[in-house]
Amino acid sequence: MPKRPPSPPSFTPPLPSDQHLVVLSSPQGSNNWLCKDTKDVERLVEVSSKLRRIKSLIIMRGDFAIISLWPQSSEEKGGRLVGEILHILDKSDIKEWKKAGAWPEGLGETPTPAQAIRQSDSEEEEYASEGEGEDEDDDESRSQ
Structure with a gap:
């Protein structure tokens, strides 16, 4: 009997503490993106390997995404990459977030x-x- 694939993670509000809702600013090459959160903190994140495998996925400047930040230890201070993009929000996701009343004011919907x-x-x-x-x-x- 074949194994059942694991259920995809849920990206509905509320998010765990290590995940953040951001807007993607500009591509920085090699699957890296600059993003801003609700407090205008700019971070450099990479596209997760699961998203890279989806050939039909197009990521554009201005898209909303959910990122996961990696734990930072006091010993590591050299790298600019701080996390990875887990999910790109589409219109239905944004609608769900707004319906739940969890859409952050700082992001707006541009x-x-x-x-x-x-x-x-x-x-x-x-x-x-x-x-x-x-x-x-x-x-x-x-x-x-």
Whole structure:
């Protein structure tokens, strides 16, 4: 009889003390990311090996993630990496957090840059289509 795979860990509120909800700032190469938490503390974390195996996963600047911090001993002071990304939150996860009333105020919910670009493009198209109608009216009035 085949073994049953272990159930995936739950990333619903409240989180254990060694896990934090953060927003990803910028990639730093080799699966490393800068992230900021609710107190604007910037940390360098790496993508966990489980997430690296998911080929369809795309991590973008502005995504919300749950990170796990490694225990720091007083002897270790050289490395910049302080933890790993365990889970990338999607819209349904964010909705659950807000419904539970556990969404931190410091993070807000800002759109990812790709979403912001799409919104600004659609606004420009609307503006351009409005402007085209005005130009036609001006041309007609000039010809008369």
